[in-house]
Amino acid sequence: MANYKYRKYGTRVNKNYRENNGEKASKKLDMRREDEFNYMLGTMLKDLPDSVRGAVRGSIYAITSKKGIKDAKEYIIKKKEDGTIDEKMEKNLIDLIYSYSKYRN
Numbered sequence: 001m002a003n004y005k006y007r008k009y010g011t012r013v014n015k016n017y018r019e020n021n022g023e024k025a026s027k028k029l030d031m032r033r034e035d036e037f038n039y040m041l042g043t044m045l046k047d048l049p050d051s052v053r054g055a056v057r058g059s060i061y062a063i064t065s066k067k068g069i070k071d072a073k074e075y076i077i078k079k080k081e082d083g084t085i086d087e088k089m090e091k092n093l094i095d096l097i098y099s100y101s102k103y104r105n
Helices: 031-044 050-067 069-082 087-099
Strands: 026-029 101-104
Touching: 026 031, 026 050, 026 069, 031 050, 031 087, 050 069, 050 087, 069 087, 087 101
Parallel strands: none
Antiparallel strands: 026 101
C-alpha cells in the first residue's frame, strides 16, 4: 500500500473563517498570471537606471501581491512625486496593476 500523508485534524480552512473574522476580499495580484505581470513590469521599467529599477520592481510586485492594489497605486504615485518615474510611466504602471488584479483575501 502506498504511503499517503494525511492532514492533521483541524488543518483545513473553514470557508467562513474570513467572514467570521471580519476580513473582506480586496483587489490583489492574480497569482495565476504573476509571470506575465513580472515580464510586463520589467519591460515597463527598463528605462530606469539599474540602481533603482530592481527596488521599484520588487516593491511594486510585493505590495501588489500581499497588500493590495490601492497600496501599490499609492506607492507608484509617491515614486512619481519623488521624481523616480515620469507621468507616462505612472499611468502605464497603474493600468498594469489594475489589469492583472482580482479580488482575493
